Amino acid sequence: MAKRIFGFFLLAITTFTVLLGCCSATVHKVGDSDGWAPKEDDNWTDREEFHVGDSLVFEYDRNFNDVTQVSGGLEYEFCDSSFPKAVYNTGHDVVTLKEPGSYYFITSNHTQCTSGQKLDVLVTHDPSSPIPPPSPSKILPSGNIYKVGDSKRWSVYDSEFYYQWSKEKQFHVGDSLLFEYNNEVNDVFEISGDLEFLYCDPISPVAVHKTGHDLIKLTEPGIHYFISSEPGHCEAGLKLQVVVGPTANVPKLSPLERLTRWLNSFTFNHH
Numbered sequence: 415m416a417k418r419i420f421g422f423f424l425l426a427i428t429t430f431t432v433l434l435g436c437c438s439a440t441v442h443k444v445g446d447s448d449g450w451a452p453k454e455d456d457n458w459t460d461r462e463e464f465h466v467g468d469s470l471v472f473e474y475d476r477n478f479n480d481v482t483q484v485s486g487g488l489e490y491e492f493c494d495s496s497f498p499k500a501v502y503n504t505g506h507d508v509v510t511l512k513e514p515g516s517y518y519f520i521t522s523n524h525t526q527c528t529s530g531q532k533l534d535v536l537v538t539h540d541p542s543s544p545i546p547p548p549s550p551s552k553i554l555p556s557g558n559i560y561k562v563g564d565s566k567r568w569s570v571y572d573s574e575f576y577y578q579w580s581k582e583k584q585f586h587v588g589d590s591l592l593f594e595y596n597n598e599v600n601d602v603f604e605i606s607g608d609l610e611f612l613y614c615d616p617i618s619p620v621a622v623h624k625t626g627h628d629l630i631k632l633t634e635p636g637i638h639y640f641i642s643s644e645p646g647h648c649e650a651g652l653k654l655q656v657v658v659g660p661t662a663n664v665p666k667l668s669p670l671e672r673l674t675r676w677l678n679s680f681t682f683n684h685h
C-alpha cells in the first residue's frame with residue numbers, strides 16, 4: 415500500500431513590493447535565499463496574502479527540478495505531475511497570479527516533492543486597492559453559455575456531430591462551454607494543438623475536466639481543442655474544436671436607433 419506522505423512542509427517566502435504603474439503588486443520570492451527547495455513549514459500562508467497581479471519567483475537548479483503547476487489539491491497532495499496545467503523550467507521563473515483562486519505548484523522531481531517542495535496559494539482580489547487591478551475575468555463581459563451538443567450532451571454520436579455543432583456557432587472571448595456527461599465513462603481533456611486533435615492524443619493536456627458538469631470559460635481568442643481521453647471515444651468523434659474570436663463588441667443602441675434599424679431591415683428585405 416502506498417505510504418501516504420503528508421507534505422506539511424511548506425516554503426518560506428520573502429516578499430517585496432514593486433510599483434507597477436498605478437497599482438502595487440507584490441513579488442513573492444519562494445523559499446527565501448534557498449530558493450525553490452524542500453523547507454519546513456513556518457506558517458507563512460497565515461501571514462502572507464496573495465492578490466491578483468502579484469507574482470511568484472521560483473529559483474532553483476533546472477537540472478534537478480522544475481515548477482509544475484497542477485490543477486487540484488489531489489495532484490498536489492500526491493505529487494502527481496502527470497497532468498500539468500503549466501510547466502516552468504528556466505530555473506528562474508516568474509509566475510504572475512492573474513486570476514483569483516487556488517494555485518498548486520509542485521516539482522516533477524517526485525522525491526523532492528514528497529519531501530515538501532510544493533506550494534499552494536490562495537489568490538484573492540486586493541480589497542484595499544482603490545482601483546481593482548484589471549484582470550481578464552473582470553473586464554470580460556459575461557458571455558453566452560453554450561451547452562456542448564445541446565440536448566445530446568458530450569457523448570459519442572458520429573464523427574461529424576461536434577464538427578457540425580460548432581460550425582454553426584460564433585464563439586467569443588467571455589463565452590463558456592458547458593460539458594455534461596457521465597463522468598464514469600467520459601471526461602474532457604483540453605489539448606493544445608492541431609496534431610493532438612487529429613490523432614486524439616491526450617498525453618499532454620492543457621487542462622483536464624472530470625466532474626461530468628464542467629463549465630469552461632473561453633478566456634483567449636484562437637482555436638481551442640477538447641477531446642475525450644477514453645480509449646476509442648475521440649476516434650469515434652467525441653472531439654470538439656472551437657474557434658474563439660475576440661470579445662463580441664455589441665454596440666449599445668438607443669431604443670430609437672434600434673427602431674430605425676428594425677424599420678430599415680424591412681425596407682431592404684422588401685423587394
Ligand SMILES: *[C@@H]1O[C@H](CO)[C@@H](O)[C@H](O)[C@H]1NC(C)=O
Nearest residue numbers: 454455456457458459460461
Ligand atoms: C502554525 O499555526 C498553528 C495554528 O495557527 C499553530 O498551532 C502552529 O504551532 C504553528 N506552527 C509554527 C511552526 O509556527
Ligand SMILES: *[C@@H]1O[C@H](CO)[C@@H](O)[C@H](O)[C@H]1NC(C)=O
Nearest residue numbers: 477478479522523524525526
Ligand atoms: C531530484 O532531486 C535530487 C536532489 O536535488 C537529485 O539528486 C535527483 O537527481 C533529482 N532527480 C531527478 C529525476 O532529477
